[in-house]
Amino acid sequence: MASIFCPRCKQQVDSQAVTCPFCRTELKAFGHPGIPLHRAGKGEYLCDTCTYHVDDSCNYPQRPTAKECTLYQNFEEYQTQKQQQYRKPSSNESLQSWVRQNQTLLLFVALFVVCLMIAAFT
Ligand code: SF4
Ligand SMILES: [Zn+2]
Numbered sequence: 001m002a003s004i005f006c007p008r009c010k011q012q013v014d015s016q017a018v019t020c021p022f023c024r025t026e027l028k029a030f031g032h033p034g035i036p037l038h039r040a041g042k043g044e045y046l047c048d049t050c051t052y053h054v055d056d057s058c059n060y061p062q063r064p065t066a067k068e069c070t071l072y073q074n075f076e077e078y079q080t081q082k083q084q085q086y087r088k089p090s091s092n093e094s095l096q097s098w099v100r101q102n103q104t105l106l107l108f109v110a111l112f113v114v115c116l117m118i119a120a121f122t
Helices: 075-086 091-101 103-120
Strands: 003-005 012-014
Touching: 091 103
Parallel strands: none
Antiparallel strands: 003 012
């Protein structure tokens, strides 16, 4: 079971919980477990760290002082995810990928070597 921390009381709760069982804070929007409701901490605004504020694509009326938002996406987390997606594969992964793409060629080379060995020893 995945869990999250309640933004108000900091207790660990089920990530699907619609409200916090400890302090009754609303954790999902419209009472739906699939719509997370993000909340800013004390004295903070969500927009300050939101991707859609950084790229200037948000047109919500509560921008730039949103304390609650269903669309919020943390800019730093988003950047980290993007870097992981586009990171250069390691040499081991590159080799594995090359072997997978050239399986037929490798099979023929192996057969050729076996034939050569048979010819050499007969
Ligand atoms: S999506 Fe929400 S948190 Fe992000 S900039 Fe717009 S209003 Fe602010
Ligand atoms: Zn709580």
